[in-house]
Amino acid sequence: MMGNPLDTSRSRSNLPVAPVPILLIGVPGSRRTELFQAALIRARKPAATVVSFIDLLRERTNIADLISTETVVRVDSPGKDFETERALLHAGSKAAYEEHFASVTSVEVDRLEFERGRILYPRQWYFGLCKALKIIESQLPDCYLMNNFQDIALMFDKPRCQAVLTTNGIPVARNLGEIKSFDDLRQRMIETGYARVFIKLAHGSSASGMIAYQTNGTKHRATTTVEVEKSGDKLRLYNSRRIRLYQSESEIGQLVDELCRHRVYVEQWLPKAGIDGRTFDLRIVVIAGRAAHTVVRLGRHPMTNLNLLGGRGNLEHVSDRIGSCGWANMQRTCEQVMTSCFPNSLYAGIDLRISPDFQHHQVLEVNAFGDLLPNVMCNGRDTYESEIVAISPESLQKMCGLS
């Protein structure tokens, strides 16, 4: 068990004498990068050296030249930056080509134009992310990591992540596995008896490419962030901030089939509790083994997600309903996720579902880059600053191989 990350006296005694230099792999100038640099200033640490995913992937920069033996590497989200997305798609093109999921060649990547919300090739993107991690690893065989790279890759492979959580006894929604098509989905729903499911992209972030689907055999209802548009004889998928409702089986089938080209998996749709006239779930950031910053994510629909502008709810109202014992259990679950499944990672953002009677909870997602919660404080520090002060040789792992 690790020490309290917010116990500064303990952290301080373990810190190297020199200030900790941080190498940040991310998107220069992005909100995340700026906020992280600001947190370093507040923590009286030197600014991080920032290397972009684009430079990293093009191997323009030899990052080994930028570090010392004390350097701590933080890999942050490639975010919504289109050029970065392109660079990742380039990097993932070879691995994606060898599979049957939707992919594009490097030449086609160059021809892609930015379209707001378009779901490009999440499987290929994921391979690109893994490639980036491998490049860092090969250039920096011996440095400290805020988050272990195998863990980051695992968190971005949702079906595999769910399996690891299950193996470790973490409560999760029951998994119906990966599906190939809508027909396949219907068959599994009949076999399992489930009437309500979530269909998720295996490598999506936020509520990207998510469908909440229910049927009783005759009626069908899908609420989703996904929009389908015809482009020539092909379909294109877009994430929309407007939630769409589909009630025709053929439309839903078409949507699911299209999404399946990008690798999807299905889990039971567990009903969520409501508070203050909305549905909610919780985002809990665990830092150095302790559940810390917590946000109530409100929504009017099954996709409760900050990026969907659902808004934040009152944490006290929720904790009052859950009760102190239930709250402690819930925090313990989140901490167990990190200590038993990701012991070599300093932090992650965990999404937790609370049952309508406030008595049960399950882990919905573990987000490697789920620590962007601006202005949410815990013991006077935001998430980034809490992570920075939690840095100590014992809380971090040295580089270990990415499988």
Place this chain on the structure above:
Amino acid sequence: MSLYEHTAELFGKPVKEWKPGMPLDDPSGTAYRLGIDYDEAESGVTWDARFGEFLSLPASSSVTSIVVGAWGDTGPLSNSSAVVNSLSQMSGKLLSLRALFIGDIIGEEYEISWIEQSDMAPIFVAYPELEHFRVRGANGLRFGPLNHNRLRSLIVESGGLDVSVVRDITSSSLPELEHLELWLGDDGYGANAEVVDLAPILSGKHFPKLRYLGLRDSVLSDAIAAAAAHSPLLEGLRVLDLSLGTLSDDGVAALLASPGIKNLEFLDLHHHYCSPEMISKLMALGIKVDTSDEQEPDEDDGESTRYVAVAE
């Protein structure tokens, strides 16, 4: 809109979620909620088992109010007939039951239009002392007609009420009925009653003790307002509730022209499509009016549509 939270109150009493092992320490002041949470259904808990455990507590005979939540399915929700039957058969144990809500189910569990109800008549036969009854979901719902001498409140929540249910109620004998609330819903979800079907209610003769009339969540709000405006019912009514519906300026104009409207204590119009001008005229009536939750019509393909609050 959907329904997001389990009810916190039943006819004035706070609701407490009852789980096995919990004592019934306030049987007359608390409404106990019996529901099988999805997580419990997954682990095999059934309605019969939960209800049986509740009844095994001696204090259950003093319980006055019960809320029934989801009755324990992980697939499509089965209809409520098993719940109705068990409640009816066990009326000899629930000697003090006066208030009952069947179907405290939120959209995250089952959307209102997916809740399968059944014939509620056996409840009213088994509980002649019942005073308050509330039900959510109208698929398969029937009432009899009822012949009940104690019932004071009847609330039917739906996203689309079939006219057969309206007719069951308007042909029922409920001499003590003071509070009637019907969520009529959207025609896309099965609402098919016309204003004429509500005439027995609006006549003021059928339920002479009616003090609260809610014709809510309706696509017919304007027409209902026009009919209600000239209803003799207004003489005795304290609350007219046309909330959650599609009320527009036309309906408000009819209400403003009504001589009886000022007799009301409260006019509930929240969730409406009225203009600020008409709202200010309503405010000048001198009675309490709720005009919150103003809506904008949905403009799509050149068509303007006003939606009710709860349909699907």
